[in-house]
Amino acid sequence: MVNELNNLNDKNRIPIALTIVVIVLIMIIGFTAQQRQEITVIERGIGRFFSPLQKGVTSVISTIEKNVVTLIKSSEIKEENSQLISENQALQQELVDQQLSQEELLELKDLRETLNNIDRTIDLSPVTANVIAKTPGNWFEMFTIDAGTENNIKKDSVVIGSGGLVGRVYETGSTWSKVISIINNGSSVSFQVLRDGAYQGIVSGSVTHELSGYLFDPDAEIVVGDQLITSGIGLYPRGILIGEVIEVDRTSDLLLKSVVVEPAVNFKRLDKVLIINSRNIDE
Amino acid sequence: MQKFILVLAIIFSIVIESALFPFISIAGVVPNITMILVICLALRQNDEKAALIGLAAGLTKDIVVGRIIGISGITFMLIGYFIGKYNHKIFPDHLTTPIVLTIFGTLFHEASYLLFVFLLGYQVDLILAVSQIWIIQAIYNFLMVFPVYIGVQQLYQWQVMKKHY
Numbered sequence: 001m002v003n004e005l006n007n008l009n010d011k012n013r014i015p016i017a018l019t020i021v022v023i024v025l026i027m028i029i030g031f032t033a034q035q036r037q038e039i040t041v042i043e044r045g046i047g048r049f050f051s052p053l054q055k056g057v058t059s060v061i062s063t064i065e066k067n068v069v070t071l072i073k074s075s076e077i078k079e080e081n082s083q084l085i086s087e088n089q090a091l092q093q094e095l096v097d098q099q100l101s102q103e104e105l106l107e108l109k110d111l112r113e114t115l116n117n118i119d120r121t122i123d124l125s126p127v128t129a130n131v132i133a134k135t136p137g138n139w140f141e142m143f144t145i146d147a148g149t150e151n152n153i154k155k156d157s158v159v160i161g162s163g164g165l166v167g168r169v170y171e172t173g174s175t176w177s178k179v180i181s182i183i184n185n186g187s188s189v190s191f192q193v194l195r196d197g198a199y200q201g202i203v204s205g206s207v208t209h210e211l212s213g214y215l216f217d218p219d220a221e222i223v224v225g226d227q228l229i230t231s232g233i234g235l236y237p238r239g240i241l242i243g244e245v246i247e248v249d250r251t252s253d254l255l256l257k258s259v260v261v262e263p264a265v266n267f268k269r270l271d272k273v274l275i276i277n278s279r280n281i282d283e
Numbered sequence: 284m285q286k287f288i289l290v291l292a293i294i295f296s297i298v299i300e301s302a303l304f305p306f307i308s309i310a311g312v313v314p315n316i317t318m319i320l321v322i323c324l325a326l327r328q329n330d331e332k333a334a335l336i337g338l339a340a341g342l343t344k345d346i347v348v349g350r351i352i353g354i355s356g357i358t359f360m361l362i363g364y365f366i367g368k369y370n371h372k373i374f375p376d377h378l379t380t381p382i383v384l385t386i387f388g389t390l391f392h393e394a395s396y397l398l399f400v401f402l403l404g405y406q407v408d409l410i411l412a413v414s415q416i417w418i419i420q421a422i423y424n425f426l427m428v429f430p431v432y433i434g435v436q437q438l439y440q441w442q443v444m445k446k447h448y
Contacts, residue, residue, distance in 0.1 A: 014331055018364060021338065022357055029353040033403045043346050050298065050347045057302035065306065133301035133348055136313040139400050140350045144301070170350070180350070185405055207408050209311065268311070 035170060037155075044173050047144075051176035054133040055146050062271055126160075126274045127151045132176070141184040141209050145273060148173045153275055156235060160274045164241040164264025165189065165230060169275065177275075181267060182242070183209040191242050192231040193222055200231050203242065203261050211243060211261040218255055222248055228261060237276070284443045289324065292438065293340045296320045296431075301348045312419045314427040317344050318392060321359050322384050323428075323435040325366035326375040333367025334360050354399050358392045378432060385428045389421045 070077065129147035147153050149172050159166040159179050167181035182189050188204035191213070199220040203213030215222060226245045232238030247260035296317045304313045321340050325333035341359030345352040366384060374380050393416065401407045 014334070014364070018334060018360070021360065025342075025353040025357045025360075028356075029351055029399060029403075032350075032352040043352075046343060046346045050294075053294070053298045054302040057298055061303055061306050134305040134313070135348045135350065136300050136304065136315065139396065139405070142348075142350055144348065178350075207406060208411065268308075 035155075039171050039173070043171075047173040047176050051132060051144065051146060051173070054144065055130065058130065058132045058271075125152075126276045127153060129153075129177075129273055129275060131270050131273060135178075139185065139207070141181045141205065141267065142170065143179055143181070143270070145177050145179055145275075146175065147275065148175045148177050150174050151275075152277070153177050154277060157275050157277050158236055158240070160240060160276065161265040161270055162272070164243060165236065166265050166267075166270065166273055168235060179273070181205070183211055183263060183267060185209075188213075189236060189242060190231045190233040191228040193220070194227040194229050194241075196221075197231075200233075201259070203228070203259070209267070211263055212258065213261065214256040214258045218257060220257060222257060222259060224248060227264075228259075288438065288441075288443065289336060290339075292320060292324075292435075293317070293336070293343065297340070297344050297347055300344075309423060310415070310419055312416060312423055314423040315389065315392065315420065316424075316427050316431055317341075317355075318359060318362065318388055319381070319385050319424060319428055319431040320435070321363050322366060322388055323381050323432050325363040326370050326381065326384075327435075327439060328363075328367050328370075330364050330367035333370075334364035337361070337363025351399070351403070354396055355392070358395045362388050362391065378429075381432050382425060382428050385424050386421050389424045390417065393417050393420060 127147055129145040129151070131143050132146045133144040135142040145159075153169055153172055155169055155172055157169040157177075159168060159181075165182055167179050167184070167187065169177050170180040171178045180187060182203075183205040185205055185207050188202055190200065190202050192201075193199040199215055199217060199222060201213055201215035201217075201220075203211050205211060222245060224245055224247065228242045228245065230236040230238055230240045230242060241264045243261040243263040243265075245259045246262045249258045249260075250256075300313065300316050304316070317340050321333075321337045324336050328336065337359035338356055341355035341357070342353070344359075345355045349355065393412070397407060397409070397412055
């Protein structure tokens, strides 16, 4: 057998090697197509090597971008600043009111605990991370962040961006993690309508990276402009903003109401994210 | 030394593609400069080395930024191999060659990706893929041939790259 292989002339050697490599790679594709429990040492090593390089490039570019934008838009920023100051004052007032109701809520929680009805608490020790790279392909909406197992980030931790839900952690290395977003083809999130928590449903991402979904209740009253939050069923904890309904439609069989949702997070301009450990991970 | 420089070039292109190019993406499409680099390098190598460069670049890219590992590995390797095998029959020193090859390479890569993603059971939309993604991707890749080709040309002017081991 070995002799036979050696006797093969150079002309055949490479195509045979190529075929073997292709077969092995197809096996690897099949193996890595599903989310794995653990990634291999090779991937860890390569990821560890690349993440500081990507981080360096991204931080330089975003610093340049921010400064240039600030210079160009300085008058706009001044205007925005004065608006924000007045908004801040209004919010301060609101905060005081909220504080009062919060106290009431805490009292109720104490009562609940004494009644032995303890709610499993979510580990609220969020980790902030920077987005350091994006998956360049056109099929998956994924990106890499500069925090990993060293920062206590686990697979399936929940990722939140400015204003809303971003997605979940797909793979973790020591200093980096890959995050898969909710607008990715195949991702889905259960939601409830913020205005009335009784109306629930599911939204999922698609190839076009658009969020669309349907409501469980065909008679649910949902209108364009309604805000959707996570319902707490499944991976994501309750109460994270998903987005705003921009289109309501009845599907052809007239049984389900479908919605198109504009995500609260701008996935094109994402540089800082917050990661919280979901309650379901340790189970 | 030559190998070392090639490895550095591949690392550089993957970092640039994943970290810098998302800032300048058009309609969410990022130019595939790692593939263009493989094409430009393969024009100057024999089939064995070109296939190896393609495999190394594709697999590393898959691991660093991809979700499914191996698809770019296969396509880049085959692109490298065929260019390496037939580059003496075409004009490797003329700029038209990498441009034409990049457009065909883009279509081959995107079609293979679509096929694998489809076979793995993901929802795919062929019309959308061809009409929007492929065309934008091909145009964007075409624009990126110039800097990559010139970069590779400069690289091969260094003394170390002229030695053959």
